[in-house]
Amino acid sequence: MLVQNAMEYAEVRSAATAGCVADEQAHLLAYAPLVKRIVYQLNSQVGGAIDREDMEQIGLMGLLEALRRYGTPDESFGGFASMRIRGAILDELRRQDWRPREVRQQSHKLRDSVRALTRRLGREPGEAEITQALGITAETYQAYQLDENAEQLASFDELVQEMEGRFADTPNPEDQLMLRRTLEQALMQLDEREQRVVQMYYEFELSYKEIAAVLDLTDARVCQLNKGALRKMKSFLKSA
Structure with missing residues (x-):
């Protein structure tokens, strides 16, 4: 039996x-x-x-x-x-x-130059100021921005996973609601254009090129907006 x-x-x-x-x-x-x-x-x-x-x-x-x-x-x-x-x-x-070593080295060199210019001006410089000060073309600078973003590949998903780490392996509905509200508060720290970029990239899964076409911007500018938005959100979430 x-x-x-x-x-x-x-x-x-x-x-x-x-x-x-x-x-x-x-x-x-x-x-x-x-x-x-x-x-x-x-x-x-x-x-x-x-x-x-x-x-x-x-x-x-x-x-x-x-x-x-x-x-x-x-x-x-x-x-x-x-x-x-x-x-x-x-x-x-x-x-x-x-990423090839030469690309990384060039990206690091330009990044250091942009930081030095920012310190000298006491504010974040515009694209025209950067290209003029560094003696590079707009195309070179845009390629640098895309390389810089590709190197970091910082994503909204990583922010969410950081927040999820505060909860159990499988967050319960209350935890998920708290997480959602905290992220909504983080999004409110962004200006309207930054919010649109974040929404189109992470919610609608559009590429930079597609977002650029919608907003009438360059791919590099979309990349810059995305990176700036994530930096603001990270800063907010660290203090949340």
């Missing part, structure tokens, strides 16, 4: 496991377009440093991790999954140290 019960238990457990796997596969298929959107968005920033198919595979692993951590998807799962997908891809980019 005991053996029979054990066999029945094993059959039930096997069926349940098979059901879980089938559910996971169904959810992976359902959210695969989200992975493709995020890969498209990031691929435009990193210049093909990782093959697009490889990025999608890494993103799918991030999606699978999100499913296993979150549980049954609901209306809030998309935002949660986006963070894990983008985070998995960015982690791999950082791990591979994908």
